[in-house]
Every structure is written in C-alpha cells, then in structure tokens.
Amino acid sequence: IKVKRYENFPEADGKAKLDSVTFKIYDKLETAYNDLRANNIQITNKLPISAMATVAQEFGDRYIYKPESGVGFIGFPIATNPTAYGKPEVRKAISMAIDREAITKTIFSGTRVPADDFISPIIPGYRKGAMGDAAKYDPAKAKALWDSVGGVPNNTIELGYNADGGHKEWMEAVGNQLKKNLGVEVTFKPFEKFGKILDALGAKEYSGAFRMAWQMDYPSMENYLRPIFSKVAIENGSNYGGYVNEQFESLLDQADQAKSVEDGQKLYQQADDILIKELPYIPVYTYMTSAAYTKTVKNVVVDAQNRIDLANVELA
Template identity: 50%
Template sequence: MRVISGARILSGAVMFALLVSCGGGGAGSTPGSTPDLTVRMRIGEPQNLLIPGNTKETEGDEVLAALFTPLVGYDEDKRPVEKAAESITSSDNRVWRITLKPGFTWHNGEPVVAQNYVDAWNYVANQEHAQAGNHFFSRILGYSALNPGRGERPVTDRLRGLRVIDDRTFEVTLAEPFSQFKAMLGYTAFYPLPKAAFGPDGKITPEYGRQPIGQGLFKMDRPYRKGVDETIDLSVHEGHPGPKPKFRRLQFRVYQSLEKAYEDLLEGRIDIMDQLPVSVLGSARARLGERFIDLPDAGIGYIGTPLKYNKVYSDPRVRKAISMAIDRKSIAEEVFYGSRVPADDFINPAIEGYRQGVCGEPCTYDPAKARQLYHEANGPKKIELGYNSDGGHREWVEAVGEDLRRNLSVEVTVRAFPKFGTILDQLDANKYGGLFRMGWVIDYPSAENYLTPVFSTAAIAHGQNFGGYSNKRFDELIKKGDAARTPEEGLKYYQMADDILIQDMPYIPVYFYRLNAAYSHRVKNVQINLRNHVDWLSVEPA
C-alpha cells in the first residue's frame, strides 16, 4: 500500500524481535497490573483524516494499525494467519467465505458484525467517495458498476460480489480467481467501519476521520486536528478480546523534523522512532548501542518519472540513461553508511520472486554510456528533482542530483517539498512535472504487490501509479499471474511483468531499504511486524 513518507521500511522476511532489556520494571507497577505508562512514538503528519480506506501513506497507517485489528496478519514465513477472522476459505480462489472471530467490539461498545465489513468495502470501492484504497476492491465482482469512470455516475452503491450470510459470516465473489486474495486482507483498506462512521447522507463524517472508532487494541482519547495538534492520544481498549498491551496509553507525536525527533529520543522525550535521520546513521550505532536497530527490510526507494505529465521523459532511453548515471553503491555506502543496498530489481530480496542482478545494464553505474545514451535520446537540458523535507531524504536525493549534473551534463534543481503529502497531492492533481522521490512498502507479502498498485494502468486512477505509466503487455501479464491456479505458476507471470519494468524504467529503483530505528531507555522488547507496524503487545516498560 503504501507509499513511504520517510526513510523507513518494513521488516521483510520475519517479524523482528528486538529483545533488549533496558532495566527494571515500570515505575509504579505491581505484579499483575498494567503500568501507568505512556509510550510515545514519532510519526510524520498524516496526509489525510484517519479513514482506513483513504490512507495510503505510512504515517496515518501506523495510527490506524493501533486502532484496528485486521482480518489477517502474517507469520514468519510470510503466510497469512487469521486475526479478526476465524476462518477464510475458498475451494476455487474465486468465491471466498470469511467468518469473524466472536468477541470483537467497537470502541463504542457495539458488537462487530459482518455487515460492518460489507458497508466499509462498498464505501471505499465507490468512485463517488474518491478513496485512495479504491483499487484494492477492483477484483471483487461488481467493481466496474461502482467505477464507470470520469463524468459517469454509478448506478448502484453496492458490490455485487459481497453478501452477508449472518452476523459473523460474509461471502466475497471475485470477478476472476485470485489465489492471493487472503493475503491481501491484512491491508488497511479492508478494515471494517462501524455504523457511527456514516452520516445521514451515507458518507463518512469528518468527525469520524478526526476520532475513528475502531475494534483494535487502542481507542482514541480525543479528536486529532490535523495541522494543529502535535499529538494523537490513545488508551487501551479494555473490550478487545485476548491479550492487552503492557502499558496503558500510547501517544503518537507528530514531527516535521527527524533531527528534532532524534534529539528528543536521546533526551527521553519520545520512546520509539522507526526511522532515523540520514545524518546520524554513522554515529547512531555507537551512541545507542543495542537500542539501535539495523535489519533487512522489504521496501524500495525510487526516483519516479512523471510520464503522463511531462513528455520530456517519454523516451525509455532517457529514463535508462538517468538510471545508469546514478551511483547506487556510493549512495548506499557513503550517504547511508551501509544501511541501504543498491537495488537491482523491482522486487525486493525479502519476497519470493526477487532475482539477483536481473536489472542488469539499466541498474549498472556507467557514466560514459549514460551520457551518450541521454544525448542520443535528446534528454532534457534541465531536470527538477523533488523530495519531501520531513522524511530524511535530502542527502541521498541531493547525491542523485549531483550524479545527474556531473554524468549527464545537465542543470539539476533539487526541490524540497515541506511534507510528503504535498508531493502526493501535487502529483495527484497533476501540478508537478519533475522527477520525484518515491518509496514503496508492501501491503501484503507477494511479488505482485510491487507491481500492480504502482505500475498498472488501473492504478493511475485508483492506486499509487503517480507517474502515469501504462503498458498493455505489463497489464496482461499481471492479469495472467492473478488468474494462475497456484502461487508458483502466478510468480512466473509476475516476473515476466517485472522484466517489462526493467526494460521501460517507469521508476528508477535506487536502493532496497533496511530497518533503521531506535528506542529509548524507557521501553524494551520492541517488535516490528511485516507491515512495518510496531507490535504493541510485545512492547514493555523497561
């Protein structure tokens, strides 16, 4: 799902247990009690109101993950395992039956029922509501009726493929078989919504977006006023079935500066940072010791090209030349102090389907050949390169800019946007036509998830294809992979689609992420799961 707003990544092959003891029990705790502790985590400002179906970036997603429990999570082998669901079954990969676990209640005390999922999915799938997660429902039967296109209005407000059987069971019929549908259901867009989310007009209310009612471990204590409040305050939802967190309150603190957040971490004013400023990576390990986290991850950092909006980048030779002009090894080793890995595929090594070195020449640093190819293709004499200044990207994006100046003999302007959401908004609105810094965190563990949401034609209108790339053959191969009877068969088609991306270079893969995070002396046993969410059940007072 998710576009990465800062220099952060999700854990790749496993859930990483960072089992580090930092001292005695929490202040004021007694055996069998929950310490009266507030755990404080740094985030950037969420792009939108806190509505699951309209959240496509990591900041809001982290908050929502504390408020909701997904239908599935993932085990150490990256297989989906039931969480809010009791069972998810299908005999043909097309008709799926989902049965909910008993005992889940909304934060307002109402029971969670199957209709809550159907109502939420119908809402997000309807083009009239302009939800960022709309495209995730494109596989469900009846999606086209809810999405007739610009200038047309849907003739229905329900997906034909959704049917409530009873309070705990609903059925999902896909337009075509998709063997990985169960794996998708851990993503944010598939969270349910309570009746209280909707106003008299049937739309999600702004009040709900400021203070969502979920069915997860935590509930919101007060509304969050985006752009005004510096904290998002949560407390434990006592009605949640199963284990409870080992602390009472969770506070997300909104920072515009990673450097300021890191200073506060060192001073004990916040407890968890899941991304660190690039400027401190060289010293953080020595300064923090065992509280510094550096582990492999499944994210990818790109330079995006605005193919739909700026024709100067339409020739794939121009994009290939730009790629070959970037010294990935130096960026990974010198800018990131070895905390990144040069990218050589559009699929990350943490996920099955990655092929080492498959990118070949387009991802190989060759300044002379890059310059020759760029000028043969009549590449632009001036390049604008944008990034968000709140996410720790300045150093590496400026390094890319310097590579392009030196190796392509062009004028490069590196442009800082104040917030990540600003870049997304301007790309969505077709107001920015330069190269742009992008990153991708998987929504679910599949090679397909590196391809469809970012590069398919459908994702231009209903996904994260911000560059506007479109290739008919790519779309056809994705469709064949989706319809394959087994994941192994499907992977062959996904890799063929990956080969087309390497040929076309719609985005330029620069590096594979590693998890660079840290925590304070006040907490221990920090774990980060496959979707880059903190596992709040594992966190303990130190």
C-alpha cells in the same frame, strides 16, 4: 495522539502490556532523534541521516537494523511530460548515471541497500541482479545513451522530493551525479510534506522527476506491480507517473489466474521484466529498518512493514 489500553480486551488475544501510548508528530527527524536521546520519547522507527554514523554505537542492542519491504525510486511523469521523460533510453541513461553504492554507503551509512529489481529482496520472486546494466553505475555508457537520444529539453532536470522525510541529502547527491555524468543542469523542488507532492502529482500540477517509495501491503510480487504501474492505479492507486503498457496489463491478469503460486510468480516476473526494460520508475535503493529505543522500555520489535509491535512493548 494519546491512546489508552482497552481494559476488556481478552488477555488470551494479546492484551497490550502498556496502559497507554502517546504518539508525537514531528516535522523533522532530527528533532525526534534528539528527543529520543533525551528520553523525551522512548521509541522511534525513523532515524535521520545525521544519526546513521553513530546510532549503533550509542544505542547498542537497542538499535534495530534489519531488512524491510520498502523500495526507494526516482519516478517520472511520463503522461504529463512525455517530451522530457517519454523515452525509455532517457530513463535508462539517468539510471546508469546514479551511483547507488556511493549513495547507500556515504549518505545512508549502509542503512539502505542498492536496488537491483523493482521487487524487495524479502519478497518471494525477487531476483538478484534482475535489472542488469540498468542498475549498474556506468557514466560512460550513460552519457553515450543520453547523447544518442538528445537528452531532455533545455538540458535541465528538476527533482522533486518531500522535505519532511530526510530526503534532501540523497536527492541532492543524485542531482550532483547527473550533473557530472550527463552534463545536465539539475534543479530541486522540495515539497513541505509527502502529501503535498502526492497531491501535486495526482492533480498533474507537477511535471518534474520525483522521489517516490513503496512499502508492501502484503508479501507478494503483485503488490509491487499493479498498485504502482497498472492503468487502474492511475485513478485508484499510486501510478503517479501515468505509465501504461498493455502487455504488462495482460501478464498481470494471467498471473492472477495462474493455477499455482509458481506459475503466477513466473508471470509476475515477466511483468517485472517489462518494467525493467521501460523503467517508468528507477529503483535506487531498498530500505533497512533503522529504529532505536531507550533503556526505559523493552520487548521492542519492528516488522517488515516498519511497524512497531506496541502490544508487546513493556516498561523496563
């Protein structure tokens, strides 16, 4: 996609420094990274897992590493597959069987942080350790809870993920942990692109557990609650699990009408507590921006939504 600067845009309003920009679209992050290293592209804000161990050394101060607003989840098709995933205890057992520390360190080389809330740590109202035991790796407790509720039918979990975003490695790591810690069989369902798995979930054609993520639209706790877990978000949002809880809905409505930011935040935290108790999704990690750029450009800045401030990028 090729775009060019609008020459009549006022300088005072931030006219772009570059006269044109070309966006290149890749099926594989590795290919994009190789092009960056060869100076065939100048900036990328998506790096493959294979680059994580060496990118800081190779790019130095042209490697950007900072917290961003994304949260990575394992989601459950509660509405379409309640027999397997309808019990909160099943979902909690799966959560406690996941070693978040190992995944973020070993798979992502520290470019993800273990999640302990449904809310990103950069958002006002986030509470460190809010998930309590549900986010703590405890294979013994996980197995005991799993056995107490009978696990899932056929003792098999399917994990779906989009294969175009570097998710194969960490999803397979989760699957191996579940096999080891819960004694369950795990199969994998890669979808070609993220849009494909969203289409399958939206059409209720896929009923396995699935990789999901959320990036903020605006810096509010509400943005991590209503668009993903409310009733209205089933048809007009991103509630791909079909989760419904009337108390959760009521707390969202009360928070919207609160007389102060502080009062609203407390009510959103109560709604968050319901999600922590019921775990319609399992927060696994929060994102760190990992971007890099070549020596041919300067003034590269990436914001909390992982967007490059292209208006201020210049040729070096």
